[in-house]
Amino acid sequence: MDPAFRFSHPIEVRYADLDPQRHVNHAKYLTYMEIARAQYLKQIGLWNGVDFDRLGVIVASASCSFLRPILYGMPVRVGVRTAKLGTKSLRMDYVLEDAQDGAVLATGSTVLVGYDYVQMVSIAIPGDWRARLEEFEGI
Amino acid sequence: MDPAFRFSHPIEVRYADLDPQRHVNHAKYLTYMEIARAQYLKQIGLWNGVDFDRLGVIVASASCSFLRPILYGMPVRVGVRTAKLGTKSLRMDYVLEDAQDGAVLATGSTVLVGYDYVQMVSIAIPGDWRARLEEFEGI
Amino acid sequence: MDPAFRFSHPIEVRYADLDPQRHVNHAKYLTYMEIARAQYLKQIGLWNGVDFDRLGVIVASASCSFLRPILYGMPVRVGVRTAKLGTKSLRMDYVLEDAQDGAVLATGSTVLVGYDYVQMVSIAIPGDWRARLEEFEGI
Amino acid sequence: MDPAFRFSHPIEVRYADLDPQRHVNHAKYLTYMEIARAQYLKQIGLWNGVDFDRLGVIVASASCSFLRPILYGMPVRVGVRTAKLGTKSLRMDYVLEDAQDGAVLATGSTVLVGYDYVQMVSIAIPGDWRARLEEFEGI
Numbered sequence: 001m002d003p004a005f006r007f008s009h010p011i012e013v014r015y016a017d018l019d020p021q022r023h024v025n026h027a028k029y030l031t032y033m034e035i036a037r038a039q040y041l042k043q044i045g046l047w048n049g050v051d052f053d054r055l056g057v058i059v060a061s062a063s064c065s066f067l068r069p070i071l072y073g074m075p076v077r078v079g080v081r082t083a084k085l086g087t088k089s090l091r092m093d094y095v096l097e098d099a100q101d102g103a104v105l106a107t108g109s110t111v112l113v114g115y116d117y118v119q120m121v122s123i124a125i126p127g128d129w130r131a132r133l134e135e136f137e138g139i
Numbered sequence: 140m141d142p143a144f145r146f147s148h149p150i151e152v153r154y155a156d157l158d159p160q161r162h163v164n165h166a167k168y169l170t171y172m173e174i175a176r177a178q179y180l181k182q183i184g185l186w187n188g189v190d191f192d193r194l195g196v197i198v199a200s201a202s203c204s205f206l207r208p209i210l211y212g213m214p215v216r217v218g219v220r221t222a223k224l225g226t227k228s229l230r231m232d233y234v235l236e237d238a239q240d241g242a243v244l245a246t247g248s249t250v251l252v253g254y255d256y257v258q259m260v261s262i263a264i265p266g267d268w269r270a271r272l273e274e275f276e277g278i
Numbered sequence: 279m280d281p282a283f284r285f286s287h288p289i290e291v292r293y294a295d296l297d298p299q300r301h302v303n304h305a306k307y308l309t310y311m312e313i314a315r316a317q318y319l320k321q322i323g324l325w326n327g328v329d330f331d332r333l334g335v336i337v338a339s340a341s342c343s344f345l346r347p348i349l350y351g352m353p354v355r356v357g358v359r360t361a362k363l364g365t366k367s368l369r370m371d372y373v374l375e376d377a378q379d380g381a382v383l384a385t386g387s388t389v390l391v392g393y394d395y396v397q398m399v400s401i402a403i404p405g406d407w408r409a410r411l412e413e414f415e416g417i
Numbered sequence: 418m419d420p421a422f423r424f425s426h427p428i429e430v431r432y433a434d435l436d437p438q439r440h441v442n443h444a445k446y447l448t449y450m451e452i453a454r455a456q457y458l459k460q461i462g463l464w465n466g467v468d469f470d471r472l473g474v475i476v477a478s479a480s481c482s483f484l485r486p487i488l489y490g491m492p493v494r495v496g497v498r499t500a501k502l503g504t505k506s507l508r509m510d511y512v513l514e515d516a517q518d519g520a521v522l523a524t525g526s527t528v529l530v531g532y533d534y535v536q537m538v539s540i541a542i543p544g545d546w547r548a549r550l551e552e553f554e555g556i
Contacts (some may be wrong), residue, residue, distance in 0.1 A: 014452050015297065015455045018297060020298065026173070027169035027170045030166035034432055038432050052159040052439060059165045060204070061204045063200065064200065064202075066199055072467070073467070151290065155312060158432065158433060158436070158437075159432070159437065161330055189349075210328075308444035312443070339481065340481055341479065343477070343478045344478065
């Protein structure tokens with residue numbers, strides 16, 4: 001995997017992820033990125049994995065390029081990194097790879113905006129988030 | 140809805156579409172676009188709704204801007220249109236609206252590539268597709 | 279539909295509900311029942327469709343008999359009724375039908391237990407629930 | 418885990434498996450059982466994991482008792498076993514456990530009927546299936 005990705009997470013393709021074309025449905029790629037993003041936030045210590053009201057960010061936009069079909073039984077690994085860190089938002093990039101041969105299956109990106117789920121309003125990216133992301137990513 | 144969209148399809152938000160943030164999960168927006176796209180292809184006569192090996196196109200890339208949360212009980216309507224028609228690919232644009240007040244909830248786009256699901260190879264967009272899409276969209 | 283069902287709700291089969299066998303995945307039948315159950319609770323006035331902490335019941339068990347495959351494009355209608363009303367739990371029965379020809383596609387049942395989602399403890403079925411369910415179902 | 422289960426498979430709870438009640442949605446329990454069942458069939462050599470037209474069985478009925486909520490981050494393990502082997506059908510039983518402390522989260526059961534997905538007709542359980550299941554389960 002591109003060493004720019006300092007974090008990656010394995011995904012088990014589920015039978016129910018497949019659609020009638022007999023490959024993983026394209027919307028599930030966003031789910032795979034979401035699984036890895038949540039683990040990334042937990043590992044860096046930005047989310048405790050328990051309190052959904054303190055998730056801290058909301059997805060403002062997402063994009064994905066589907067390069068190869070993902071088939072049942074294929075060992076998938078998702079790389080995540082914070083590629084850009086702004087005042088109110090940050091951009092995370094993703095790569096989905098075949099964990100066995102390293103073939104790139106998809107690339108994606110999400111813009112996340114700081115968000116207070118209790119008040120339901122956008123907020124600035126918290127200072128401790130900035131510090132930890134900069135430290136982890138070396139940016 | 141923007142009159143550029145000559146086709147739209149209503150979506151019923153399901154309880155199971157919601158995530159712990161208590162709004163529709165962001166990956167489901169791609170599913171909502173997929174629901175509308177399949178109906179669009181059926182209405183224009185490009186797909187019979189039965190033979191999945193003759194679906195004719197594969198999603199090469201997708202993007203979505205999430206403008207407002209979609210809540211349970213919100214009547215959603217998805218507009219679909221073919222915005223660009225190339226030799227090997229076409230771009231469909233989408234708008235998700237609150238069917239009651241017309242508020243735009245999300246906008247999205249997918250690039251579809253001609254695809255033969257039996258041979259599993261890319262193909263040119265078939266001539267009859269071009270003709271029907273040009274006729275329907277007036278392009 | 280069997281007149282014992284005083285409530286029914288239409289379901290649009292989504293492309294993403296299908297699995298590689300090219301029919302609706304069996305787990306989605308529970309989702310179809312859930313969609314109809316939530317609408318039933320809203321219609322009878324037991325849930326406002328907004329406050330998830332006041333849903334009032336939790337699923338304790340579920341069962342389903344899959345009688346015919348559900349295919350893409352098939353118009354499905356789900357009947358729901360409260361078949362048994364106890365002190366701490368109630369049993370809802372379901373029938374999934376082809377809305378066009380009335381063919382029974384599946385039958386199912388769920389036991390729901392009174393539940394306080396804030397305290398996370400089981401509670402008795404509230405008195406007003408009993409009254410409204412008895413009135414609606416004529417039991 | 419009860420030693421009657423000679424096969425088990427770990428499941429990673431996904432954020433997207435959760436519903437607004439902030440636990441795993443009840444329909445996903447069937448999906449968790451399906452994940453483990455597919456792996457069981459692969460391990461015993463009854464399905465190659467590739468050819469969906471040769472899956473050999475169809476789900477005729479399913480039931481599940483939901484004993485404890487499954488939360489995000491909980492390590493789940495699903496036990497599967499063939500509990501009854503008839504001429505035309507077989508019954509598989511399941512147990513969902515917390516892999517850390519062994520607490521039973523749910524129990525379930527599915528009846529599977531021999532099925533030819535190409536001809537779309539029920540068939541007898543093939544002789545080699547019987548032999549391998551009897552051998553693996555010691556029945």
